[in-house]
Amino acid sequence: MTTRIAPGVKGGIGTSVLRPDGEPKVTGNFAYASDLSSEGMLWSATLRSPHAHARLLKIDIGPAVAMDGVRAVLTQDDVPGEPLFGQEEQDQPVLCDGVARYWGEPVAVVAAEDEETARRAAAAIVVEWEPLAPFVDPDKAAEEGSTFRELKVRRGDETATGSVVVEGFYETATQDQAPLGPEAGFAIPDGEGGLDLYVTSQWIHVDHRQIIACLDMEPDQIRCHPAGIGGAFGSREDISLHIHVAMLSLATGRPVKMVYDRSESFVGHVKRHPSRMWYRHEADEDGKLVKVTARLILDGGAYAHTSRAVIANAAFFAVGPYNCDNVVVDAVAVKTNNPPAGAMRGFGAVQTCFGSEMQMDRLAEALDMDPLELRRRNALAAGDPLATSGQIIAGSLPTLAVIDTLEAMPLPDDTIEDDPRLLPGGTGLTTPVSSVVRGVGYAVNVKNLAFSEAFDDFSEARAVMTTAGVEIHTAAMEVGQGLVTVCQQIARTILGTDQVAVVWDDTSQIGSAGSTSASRQTQMTGGAVHAASVGLRDKILESFGGDELREDGVYLHDELVATIDQVCVGGPVGHHVQFRHPETFQPDENGQGDVHAGFVVSAHRAVVDVDPELGLVRVVQVDTVQDVGKALNPQAIVGQLEGGILQGVGLAVMEQLVVDEGVIRNPTFTDYLIPTFVDAPAVNTRVIEEGDHFGPFGAKGIGESPTISATPAVVAAIRAATGRDLTRVPVLPEDIIGI
Amino acid sequence: MNVTITVNGEERVVDVAGHESLLNVLRNDLDLPGTKDACEQGECGSCTVIFDGESVCSCLVMAADADGSTVTTVEGLSVDTELHPVQEAMLAEGAVQCGFCTPGFVVSGSHLLETNPHPTEPEIREALSGNICRCTGYGAILRAFETVTGEGS
Numbered sequence A: 001m002t003t004r005i006a007p008g009v010k011g012g013i014g015t016s017v018l019r020p021d022g023e024p025k026v027t028g029n030f031a032y033a034s035d036l037s038s039e040g041m042l043w044s045a046t047l048r049s050p051h052a053h054a055r056l057l058k059i060d061i062g063p064a065v066a067m068d069g070v071r072a073v074l075t076q077d078d079v080p081g082e083p084l085f086g087q088e089e090q091d092q093p094v095l096c097d098g099v100a101r102y103w104g105e106p107v108a109v110v111a112a113e114d115e116e117t118a119r120r121a122a123a124a125i126v127v128e129w130e131p132l133a134p135f136v137d138p139d140k141a142a143e144e145g146s147t148f149r150e151l152k153v154r155r156g157d158e159t160a161t162g163s164v165v166v167e168g169f170y171e172t173a174t175q176d177q178a179p180l181g182p183e184a185g186f187a188i189p190d191g192e193g194g195l196d197l198y199v200t201s202q203w204i205h206v207d208h209r210q211i212i213a214c215l216d217m218e219p220d221q222i223r224c225h226p227a228g229i230g231g232a233f234g235s236r237e238d239i240s241l242h243i244h245v246a247m248l249s250l251a252t253g254r255p256v257k258m259v260y261d262r263s264e265s266f267v268g269h270v271k272r273h274p275s276r277m278w279y280r281h282e283a284d285e286d287g288k289l290v291k292v293t294a295r296l297i298l299d300g301g302a303y304a305h306t307s308r309a310v311i312a313n314a315a316f317f318a319v320g321p322y323n324c325d326n327v328v329v330d331a332v333a334v335k336t337n338n339p340p341a342g343a344m345r346g347f348g349a350v351q352t353c354f355g356s357e358m359q360m361d362r363l364a365e366a367l368d369m370d371p372l373e374l375r376r377r378n379a380l381a382a383g384d385p386l387a388t389s390g391q392i393i394a395g396s397l398p399t400l401a402v403i404d405t406l407e408a409m410p411l412p413d414d415t416i417e418d419d420p421r422l423l424p425g426g427t428g429l430t431t432p433v434s435s436v437v438r439g440v441g442y443a444v445n446v447k448n449l450a451f452s453e454a455f456d457d458f459s460e461a462r463a464v465m466t467t468a469g470v471e472i473h474t475a476a477m478e479v480g481q482g483l484v485t486v487c488q489q490i491a492r493t494i495l496g497t498d499q500v501a502v503v504w505d506d507t508s509q510i511g512s513a514g515s516t517s518a519s520r521q522t523q524m525t526g527g528a529v530h531a532a533s534v535g536l537r538d539k540i541l542e543s544f545g546g547d548e549l550r551e552d553g554v555y556l557h558d559e560l561v562a563t564i565d566q567v568c569v570g571g572p573v574g575h576h577v578q579f580r581h582p583e584t585f586q587p588d589e590n591g592q593g594d595v596h597a598g599f600v601v602s603a604h605r606a607v608v609d610v611d612p613e614l615g616l617v618r619v620v621q622v623d624t625v626q627d628v629g630k631a632l633n634p635q636a637i638v639g640q641l642e643g644g645i646l647q648g649v650g651l652a653v654m655e656q657l658v659v660d661e662g663v664i665r666n667p668t669f670t671d672y673l674i675p676t677f678v679d680a681p682a683v684n685t686r687v688i689e690e691g692d693h694f695g696p697f698g699a700k701g702i703g704e705s706p707t708i709s710a711t712p713a714v715v716a717a718i719r720a721a722t723g724r725d726l727t728r729v730p731v732l733p734e735d736i737i738g739i
Numbered sequence B: 001m002n003v004t005i006t007v008n009g010e011e012r013v014v015d016v017a018g019h020e021s022l023l024n025v026l027r028n029d030l031d032l033p034g035t036k037d038a039c040e041q042g043e044c045g046s047c048t049v050i051f052d053g054e055s056v057c058s059c060l061v062m063a064a065d066a067d068g069s070t071v072t073t074v075e076g077l078s079v080d081t082e083l084h085p086v087q088e089a090m091l092a093e094g095a096v097q098c099g100f101c102t103p104g105f106v107v108s109g110s111h112l113l114e115t116n117p118h119p120t121e122p123e124i125r126e127a128l129s130g131n132i133c134r135c136t137g138y139g140a141i142l143r144a145f146e147t148v149t150g151e152g153s
């Protein structure tokens, strides 16, 4: 594939062009899924289980059906096709199938003429439950083999020992993605027994596969369309209301709208797996890692969702971006009656990065060595084997450069201002400036790019030259990250025109783009757009014997030989591709093999102010160096880094779903705390550009990397400030005070 | 019951139920979905409107209490194709990702600048701390407001 690029084109790669959906978003004219409506539309509501574990003895929908304005009340008996759905494993009933396995599991759905009636009708359904003891202890689940996946990594010599040994037990809480846009869906019957579905999603093709199976329909009868999405972060990778809203629309023959409110959103999507991790690190006197042993338990909750992939990431990135020849990891994703867990930004790698980076700091302390020096001595580089799987790192992996560049970034000056807005606890609390201590902490992480373990990972795209400009067709989901801009930039750079529009196709118009997750769309759909654009350009140049494509036509030796009108005289000219990343393989029984397509590394330094008496923390500054491969849109990169870091800071100091016997106690924005403007640290960013071995122009995906080591960097800083041995996130005031 | 609200300069009469919020009426009855609904508890600011000169969470205002009021929503801030300076700046600085928080920031931010045309960084942060953004980490939003007030680059 040639990589000639059009040099002078406006808005190509490497520039911070404005996003095309920006203007409708600032004016309020962008249509999110929750904004859709039509004449004759019905509203809908969901009845949910009030128990984390219970037998459904009897359900009487009569009182709901009898209400004025109610048009349909559906239960599991009304599911026309497969009763179970699931992305990796079909194990979850569309509606409760006789046993509720988690708190808030959908039991019945209602469609009615207005929102209030739908809600009241759902509440009018009478259900007789026999509550059962919820099974919520992850350790017990692991012991008893109640698991979604157990993964063993054995590399090198299990009997190897190091002279310096540190051990620790670490925990991470359940974090919610809490995207600002709620789950929303709109289904419109097509009058021929099928329907068009607009639902917040990260991957419409994988939704489609599950929806048609449960509805017992032919693929072309249901068309899933991209809809306007208010953030995702993993929460939309699995089905939520999709099948429900489709069933109601088919049952009534009317358009149906379903929107979750915030509390329902908290129970309605999968969240970050809470984890329990035991680690032992052994090193020699020089700080070289000799052996890492880890036992990891991640709680997947009631249904499988993406637990298999999450536990694999936890296991394979359990050692972090470091060389170590001897590794023993036992990782298990357990099945309980806790809220179902799935993917959230950095899935799996977030949990083990916290554990392993805390261990690296402890090791540095035991060795009396600078924590960055310890990391430098063990830094993983391209050409090295990944400590866990033994896979030789292909592509770039500038771990050392990331660490060195971070260390060279300036620290804030150490005066602590006597402004209550800038002190730990803010204006509402009473920290005196004299009590504040400052701490600085570091952490580094590595993660895989795109899908691993022999998954057939691809993205389709079509580039079409028309007289009005180029159209890029894809079904990749734009969730806010800015993929739309990157696709335009890639196409402009190759096709020599700034007139590029991205057209979001539905599932009947184009094949899958894969998921908007796993940091994969810049490389995968970006790669597809790159390949489709190159194919289109070469096709046009060949037809007209040209050597360059420009805005106005085909050129040969700087002379115009065909205008765009002439190129399109027979209609638009298109080129369609399916782009795949390098092949990956299943790990063997010892977790060994070429499991991953590529890798990305980044590092964070956090500066915190702490009031050790009140246990209050203010994260003052976070600095980061990010491996990006190639910076396609510098401004969008900063946006990903700042946004990703704040989610990592959230997990470090405030975000946790409180789950008690399977029941979520804080499913509201009042009680589940998300960092606000006053909680957000100043962020300074640097990027390292070393081209990767696949993807457009060497670019890497960076959606997740910024979140991963932000958390341990903040905790390391709090520990540096207080001397407290912190082993759980979020770090709460009582952890700092030590009560 | 019928209430009369002047929305974005236009007098609108709408039949509201006793339990309905102003947010609901704007989105569902007055066809102004630009104002967003992300929590209905006054915690996220995505529903911010200017209500009789004050910046409020429209999810916390009962529609019945809005009778006779004047409301400006995000749709009322840009005139024809001319964007409000806050909208311009948020676009230019990359302060818009998913954009679900954006209408709220545009409305609260325009109100901030009216009441305090040259806010300092802590003032910007504090004034906008009732608006949650889950995507940007607030850095680009801060830079956007600093550009509008002439403090930024």
Ligand code: FES
Binding pocket: B036, B037, B038, B039, B040, B041, B042, B043, B044, B045, B046, B047, B048, B057, B058, B059, B060
């Ligand atoms: S919707 Fe009103 S504050 Fe969140």
Ligand code: FES
Binding pocket: A180, A230, A231, A480, B095, B096, B097, B098, B099, B100, B101, B102, B132, B133, B134, B135, B136
């Ligand atoms: S841009 Fe997504 S919530 Fe702010």
